[in-house]
Amino acid sequence: MSENLTFRFNVEGDDFTSAGQASVQVKKNLRQLGLDSEIIRRVSIAMYEGEINMVIHAGGGTAEVNVCEDYIEIILEDHGPGIKDIEQAMQAGYSTAPDSIRSLGFGAGMGLPNMKKNSDTMTVESTVGVGTRIVMRIMYKEGCV
Amino acid sequence: MKISRMQELLDAKVLCCEENLGKHVYSAFGCDLMSDVLAYVTDQAVLLTGLVNPQVIRTALMMDMVCIVFVRSKVPSDEMLALAKENGIVMMSTNKTLYNTCGLLYSNGLVGTSEVTK
Numbered sequence: 001m002s003e004n005l006t007f008r009f010n011v012e013g014d015d016f017t018s019a020g021q022a023s024v025q026v027k028k029n030l031r032q033l034g035l036d037s038e039i040i041r042r043v044s045i046a047m048y049e050g051e052i053n054m055v056i057h058a059g060g061g062t063a064e065v066n067v068c069e070d071y072i073e074i075i076l077e078d079h080g081p082g083i084k085d086i087e088q089a090m091q092a093g094y095s096t097a098p099d100s101i102r103s104l105g106f107g108a109g110m111g112l113p114n115m116k117k118n119s120d121t122m123t124v125e126s127t128v129g130v131g132t133r134i135v136m137r138i139m140y141k142e143g144c145v
Numbered sequence: 146m147k148i149s150r151m152q153e154l155l156d157a158k159v160l161c162c163e164e165n166l167g168k169h170v171y172s173a174f175g176c177d178l179m180s181d182v183l184a185y186v187t188d189q190a191v192l193l194t195g196l197v198n199p200q201v202i203r204t205a206l207m208m209d210m211v212c213i214v215f216v217r218s219k220v221p222s223d224e225m226l227a228l229a230k231e232n233g234i235v236m237m238s239t240n241k242t243l244y245n246t247c248g249l250l251y252s253n254g255l256v257g258t259s260e261v262t263k
Contacts, residue, residue: 017224020203027206037209044207045183052200105179105196105204114184 005033005067011051013060016104022063023048033067035140042138043072046118049111050076050134056101057081058132071120071139082128090116090124146170146255148212148235151191154249157214157237161226165235168211174258175216175247179204186210186258193246195219202228211235216243 007029009022027044047063054061058080066073083089090112097107116122119136126132149166152159159166174186175193182192182204191212192205197219205213206228212235215221220238221229229236239246251257 017199020200020207024203024206041207041209048203048207049183104198105177105200108178108180110180110184114180117184 004069007065007067009063011054011060011063013055013058016055016101019052019055020048023051026063026065029065030067030072035067035072039072039138039140042118043074046115046136046138047074047076049115049118050074050136052106053111054078054080056097056107061131070141071137074119074134074136074138076134076136077131079131082130082132083124083126084128086124086126146250146253148191150253151212151214151250151255152237154253155214155237155239155241155246157239160221160236160238161230162233162235165211165233168235170212170255172258173247173250173255175243177243182208188258190258191250191255193243193250195243197221197225199225199228201225202232202234205234206232212237214239214246216241216246 007026011022012018023044026047027040030040058078061078064075088094092113093109095107095109101107120139122136124134148168170191171188172190173193174182174190176182177194177196179200186208190210192210193214193216194201195217202225215238218240221236
């Protein structure tokens, strides 16, 4: 692959029922490229969790997926309230999601830890009142990033 | 276990993708919490749930699940049906509870997803 392939999405934040549409599309696109199914699965889970988070907490945002030579990169950006304590937010089971979201099957505090689990590198930059930027990379083979 | 065998055991109504009843599932996960499905399902599994919203289908899609069984006679919306059809996911509905559904499948040889380790 000489040039990177990029997919960009606007993630709408006003309707939870449509959350996850971008991830479904990315999975389809990656399948069409004939990538390894385990890589596609990890990218899908990491992105879907991130997309759901953006809808629940930040009123939507943007998602960019770069298919590079050695890895796939997912960049999620929002202009939501930001994360006050990233270390705390990374702990499994910690959640600030409202009950209305829990009744829909989410908000159990598993999103960020699961994104980390499914990516090889993940950076979270967040400023309260400004927004959050998350970059995840999933390598095709060990040692490529 | 073949999906058609699950359908017999649960006396379930097939809601879509009947052409895929010959596919196999290798384990099962029973849960209304999609966060846990995303965190713990590891192989080609069937999702047993009483939760009804489009995220159930999208979650199953992300996890490469080929079949969803709605328990307690829950029925998915038209939007959910369309999404499942588009992706070849068999959806069924049974009048059994989640506990009894799990019990029936387990006692007939369908194991659960591996134990959760912290």
